[in-house]
Structure formats: C-alpha cells, structure tokens
Amino acid sequence: MAKEDYYNTLGVDRNASEAEIKKAFRKLAMKYHPDTNQGDAKAEKKFKELNEANDILSNEEKRAAYDRFGHAAFEQGGSGGFDQGFGHGFSGFSDIFDEMFGDAFSGGRKNTGRQSGRGSDLRYNMEISLMQAFKGDKAKIRVPASVQCKDCKGIGSKNGVAPETCNACNGYGKVRAQQGFFTIERTCPTCQGSGQVIKESCSVCKGSGRIQKQKTLSVNIPSGVEDGTRIRLSGEGEAGLNGSPPGDLYIFITISPHYIFQRDNANIYCRVPIPFTSASLGGHVEVPTVDGGRAKITIPAGTQSGFQFRLKGKGMSILRSKERGDMFVEALVETPVNLSKRQKEILKEFEDEGKNEKNNPETEGFFSKVRDLWEDLKD
CATH class of the missing domain: 2.60.260.20 (Urease metallochaperone UreE, N-terminal domain)
Incomplete structure (x- = not known):
C-alpha cells in the first residue's frame, strides 16, 4: 500500500514554512497522542505517521531529498541515502514537551554542577x-x-x-526509562539531579x-x-x-517606650505637673532634656493646663543630619489635695474674693453659654 504524502499527513502545502510545519504537527500530535486515545489502534497508527512526516519535513536536508525523490529517498538502498531509525521518530514531540514543560522532558543537556544558590536572608x-x-x-x-x-x-x-561526575546519569542529572512509545525522564536518584557525586x-x-x-x-x-x-x-x-x-x-x-519622653518623628514631648500656685502667680520649672541636660522654663502667671512650651532645637537627632527637632513641654496644672484647715480657709477666702469674670474668664464664658442654652430650650 502506497504511503500517504507527508505534506498531506500534516495537512500543509508543499511551500509551508518550518514554523507552519511545526505548528501543524503539534496540533495533530496532541489530537492523536496514545495517552489520550488508549486502545485506539487507528490513533496509534496515525501518531506514528505524524512523527515520521514531521521527522522528514522538519529537517532541511531530508525535506529536500523528499521533495526530489519522494518516499524512495528513505527506502533501504534508495538513492537518497538517509536512514530513518526509530529513535528519531519522536524528536518533534520531544520539542513540544520542551516548550510546555521545560527541562523536565528535555534530554542531551548535561547538568553544569551541583545545586547552588545564594544563601537566604x-x-x-x-x-x-x-x-x-x-x-x-x-x-x-x-x-x-x-x-x-x-x-x-x-x-x-x-x-x-x-x-566527580555521576556514573548513573553521566552528569546529566536525569535518568531515562522507556514506557511504551515514550521515554520518561526522572531525577537521578544517585546524585539527586546535580550530575555530580x-x-x-x-x-x-x-x-x-x-x-x-x-x-x-x-x-x-x-x-x-x-x-x-x-x-x-x-x-x-x-x-x-x-x-x-x-x-x-x-x-x-x-x-522601647520612655517613662518621661514621647517621640513624634524629630520632636520630643513631655508633660510636666505645675503647682496651682505657680500656674496662678507665675514661676519657674526645670525639666530634663533627651540629651541628658536640663532646661529652665518660665511659667507666666495664669498658665492653663494643656499649654505647651516650645524648646527649639532640644528634640531628637535627625538621621544623617546635624540638626535636631524641638521639644514641647505641656503644662499640667495640679489641683492641691490633702488640704489643712487653714489652707481650706484661705481658698474659701480666695473664692469669695474671686467671683468675677476677670479671675475665671473660661469658667464664666462657658457657663454663660450654658445659661443661653437653657433659655433657648425654654422657648
């Protein structure tokens, strides 16, 4: 029975490029692959024909001989002089595996050495x-x-x-085993894939x-x-x-957190208790600085709780700079506790004398607004 024309087998014309031949073979080989057509004798036969056609047409010299002499170029004793061994029949499909799975199915490349790699950070x-x-x-x-x-x-x-070079795999790092139509590669168990022992x-x-x-x-x-x-x-x-x-x-x-200072970028913050009398009459207070020094702050008469004093250039060092941030000292006016009888009497006198807006502007201002609110609620 006459063999089918190789170009017809792959479904390409005689002027097809190498890329077109490869594409056609890939498509048909996937379709008729024995693994996807188990027990189908026709598919197995077709797959062999595809491999044979691809082996000839994908090789420039073999294709030229085929174009000139046809199938006779590869028959025993034919004028073409080519020997088509069984081992070459799967070269095209091996290329497909190379593209799809990388080195896992590729042969012929020796491992360059034992596994290496930069250490972990x-x-x-x-x-x-x-x-x-x-x-x-x-x-x-x-x-x-x-x-x-x-x-x-x-x-x-x-x-x-x-x-030394691994004798089991000859330095390739992989060993092969024939299974049906395919040669299966696996990592060499002797050298663990390194190619060396x-x-x-x-x-x-x-x-x-x-x-x-x-x-x-x-x-x-x-x-x-x-x-x-x-x-x-x-x-x-x-x-x-x-x-x-x-x-x-x-x-x-x-x-780690500090027991006095709080940091915010280049600035340092700290809260300093101010005696009620110092806040009322004015005075001075000495505070520590982050560099281990001391700074004296003047407390104006009438200082309220929450008021901040700024000490320029007394904050944190700035990375890669000779400058420093600022330090902010927040006043916390402390209400006296555990008063003696005499102290209570003095404060009572102070209260009686200070019932006007001039002494407690914030208090008077707030309760003035409260009274307005209550009046509005009555309407």
Whole structure:
C-alpha cells in the first residue's frame, strides 16, 4: 500500500514554512497522542505517521531529498541515502514537551554542577532605648545562622575535594526509562539531579557544606534612627549552597517606650505637673532634656493646663543630619489635695474674693453659654 504524502499527513502545502510545519504537527500530535486515545489502534497508527512526516519535513536536508525523490529517498538502498531509525521518530514531540514543560522532558543537556544558590536572608528584631536612638550606639548581637564549613570550603567533600561526575546519569542529572512509545525522564536518584557525586563526605558538615553557628556581630546604630528602621549587614545571612555567596542580615529596629519622653518623628514631648500656685502667680520649672541636660522654663502667671512650651532645637537627632527637632513641654496644672484647715480657709477666702469674670474668664464664658442654652430650650 502506497504511503500517504507527508505534506498531506500534516495537512500543509508543499511551500509551508518550518514554523507552519511545526505548528501543524503539534496540533495533530496532541489530537492523536496514545495517552489520550488508549486502545485506539487507528490513533496509534496515525501518531506514528505524524512523527515520521514531521521527522522528514522538519529537517532541511531530508525535506529536500523528499521533495526530489519522494518516499524512495528513505527506502533501504534508495538513492537518497538517509536512514530513518526509530529513535528519531519522536524528536518533534520531544520539542513540544520542551516548550510546555521545560527541562523536565528535555534530554542531551548535561547538568553544569551541583545545586547552588545564594544563601537566604535573615531577620533580627532589635529593641533599643530612646537614648540610644538619640545618641547612636554600637551594639553586639548574637545570631544563630548556618555558615560555610571551613574544612571543605562549602563543597561538602572531605578536604574540599571536587565532586566527580555521576556514573548513573553521566552528569546529566536525569535518568531515562522507556514506557511504551515514550521515554520518561526522572531525577537521578544517585546524585539527586546535580550530575555530580561526592565520594567521601566532609566529617564536619556531613556533606552539606554548611554548619550551624552562633555569630557575634557588631551593629552600628546611627543617631536619629526611627522606629521600624531596617539596617542591612551584607553577607551575614545564611551561607550559600556549595560555596555560593551568603545572604544578608536585616536588623529591624524597635524603640522601647520612655517613662518621661514621647517621640513624634524629630520632636520630643513631655508633660510636666505645675503647682496651682505657680500656674496662678507665675514661676519657674526645670525639666530634663533627651540629651541628658536640663532646661529652665518660665511659667507666666495664669498658665492653663494643656499649654505647651516650645524648646527649639532640644528634640531628637535627625538621621544623617546635624540638626535636631524641638521639644514641647505641656503644662499640667495640679489641683492641691490633702488640704489643712487653714489652707481650706484661705481658698474659701480666695473664692469669695474671686467671683468675677476677670479671675475665671473660661469658667464664666462657658457657663454663660450654658445659661443661653437653657433659655433657648425654654422657648
């Protein structure tokens, strides 16, 4: 029985480009693939014909011979001189697997070496005081991390001897098994896909190339650092695989609350109790500053609770700057408690003498509005 024309088999004309042939083969091969047509003898036969046609027409020399001599070019002893072995019949479908699944179905490429990769980055949470954030500091930290084994220099073999090519896969990292029409590839169990094997593992790291260790590191905390700042220590993360570069260590700064000062960006706030008499008559109060110094504040007569005094340039250090923020001192007028009999008498006299708007303008103003409200509610 005469063979069908290869161009007709793929459904393309004789002037079809290489891309058109490949596209047609891909479409039909998927349709007649034995895995999707199990037990269908016609589909199996058609699939073989598609592979044969694609093997010829996708090869420039074979296609030229076919165009000139037809099927006779590939018959035993034919003038074309080409030998069509069974092993070549699946080359086109192998290309499809390469496109769809990458290297999982691709053969012929040796693995360039054992698995490698930059080490993982590490995170370290560090809590510092407000004073450390203001002045800057140099702190020591201890970080558990994997480091490169010094005995094998990260290779994993005894005395750092270079790994050998895996005999099971010849360095490809994959082994093949024939299943029906297909050659199935899987990761080489001997070398775990690396293509290389270590004859004798390093006794220190047991072949991993890395060991666990507590590292003591010095951290420079810049003055003016803010809560949530991230400091990077290059190369202080996990060691890389098989001698690859290590990762980095990222230190996240948290500033602990202070018992006197509150920080808002570059400004410092604090609340200072003011005696009732000082707030009424005026006076002075001495307050601490974040730099460890002292500042004297003049309290004007009649100072109310909540009033803020601004101390320019007495706030926090500003990161990468010589300037500082400001300090704001909020007055909290303290009502006296545990009064003696005489103190109560004096305050009573003060109350009797001070029942006018001049002494208590806020009080009189508020209750004036309250009286207006009550009048409005009557209407």
